[in-house]
Amino acid sequence: MAVKMHPDLDMLLDYSVGGLSTALSVSISAHLHFCETCRSYKAQLEDIGGTLLDEISPRDMVGPGLDGLWSMLDGATPDTDPLDSDIRDTDLRDRQAPDAVNSQNTAKSGLDSAAELRTLPALIQNLFPVKAPQWRALSPSLQVAKIPVGEQRYELALHKIKAGGKTPNHDHRGLEVTVVLQGSFSDGNGRYLPGDFLVRGPGNIHRPIASEDEECICVSVVAAPIRLLGRFSKLLNPLLSFNPE
Amino acid sequence: MIIGKPISVNTIHRKLGINKLAMNKIGVNTMIIKKVKIAVDPNRGEWSDLLVKVGEEKDKQAFSRLYTHFSPLVKGFLMKGSSFGHEQAEELVQETMIKVWRKAASFNRQKSSASTWIYTIARNSRIDWYRREARRRVDLNADDFYESADENPAYLSVVQIENKKSIQKNIKLLPREQFDVITKIYYEGRSHGEVAEELNLPLGTVKSRIRLALRKMNLQLEPLEMEG
C-alpha cells in the first residue's frame, strides 16, 4: 500500500540540510516512516551533504582534539552524555508545569495512554519521554494532545478522531500539515491513509471524517501566520523557516 | 599515529592489478604496502570498514584514524557555513565525534557511506546547538526525530553508491549559480526560502536552480504526486 501524498522536494531538501523547524521536521519524519520513495530521496539528498563534507577544505583542529575527547568519554557513564545530560534534566523539570493545565481533561490514565502509543512509530513515542499525551476534547469525536517543542511559530499536536467521527468544519489560521499515523480519514477531496502528508492553507475549509471501522490518529503542525524578521532572524531562522507560497 | 590514509591490502592489490596469491608466494606483500600511497576513494568503503570496526569492537585505533581524517573536515564544513569561531566549531566537532564513537554500531554500510553518515551526525549536532541557543525543548534531540525516520530501511546499497559517485562527479560541473545555491543551503543548514531571501532572489528562481542542480547530479527522483 503505497503512500499517495508526499511533501514536496524542496521541503525534503530543507529537512535533509537541517533547515526546517522541529515541528515540521517531526511531520516529515513521520511521513518518511511510511514512505520508501521519500526515504530514498532523503538518502540521496544527504549524500550531497556527505559529498560536500568529503570535498571541503579541512580546518586543523587546534583545541583539545582526540585526547580531549577520550578524557571527556572517560568521565562519562555509558548511559549519560557529558554534553547534554545537565540540560536535559533541567528541561524535563520545566516541562511539567504547562502540561498540568490539561490534566483534568485527560481521558485515560497515563499508563493506558502510553500503551496506546505503542502502535505508533517510535518517533511519536520519543516525543513523550516523560509523560503520556494529555488528550483534550475539542468536540465529541475529536481529541487533541499538544506536543511541546518550544517553538512560537509552529504548534505540533496529535489528533485523534473517533471511528466514524465527524470533526467540526474548520479553516486555518496559517498553514497546516497533517500526517496520518493510524486509521484513515476522508474529506471532500479524498481518503487519506497512514503516511499521507497533507498541506492545507488559509481559506482551505475542510471537514475530516474518520473511517467507520477504526479511530484515526494524526500528527499535525499548525503555522501561525507570522513572519519573523529583524534582529533575531539570524539566530532563529534556521528553526523557523517555512515559506508557504 | 598513522599518517597515510587507511586502505585495505586488497584494495592496493586491486589497484596495482596484483594477484594476491602470487604475491604471497614471492613474499613482497609488506614492501609494496609501504611504498604505495593511494588516495582513498570514499566509495571504496575503507572509512566504512573503520566505522564497522569501531561499532563491532570499539577499536580505538580505527576511531583515531576516523577522527584524524574527519574532524578537520567537519570543522571546515561548520566554519564555512556559519560565523562559528574555532572554539565553537571544535566543540561541535567533539560532540559529533563522540556520537560517531557511541553510535558506530548503528552505522549500516548498506544504507549510507561513512561520510554521509558523519555528515548527518554533524548536521544533527548543529541543529541541537541552535535549539539550545534558542532555548527550545532540549530533552528532544535532532537524532530522536531524524533516526526514527529510518526504522524501515529499504535503500539499496548499489543504487546508493552509484548515486554518490554521480553526485561527486557532477557537483563540480554545476553552473556557478546552481552550485552557489546548493552549497549555501548545505553549508549553512538553512531552508531554500531563507537562502532565497538572503541572496535577494525570487523563490521561484531558487527552486528552479535546485531542480536543475539535482537533475545534473542524476539524483533518482521520480515526480511525486502532489497533495490535493
Ligand SMILES: [Zn+2]
Ligand atoms: Zn513520500
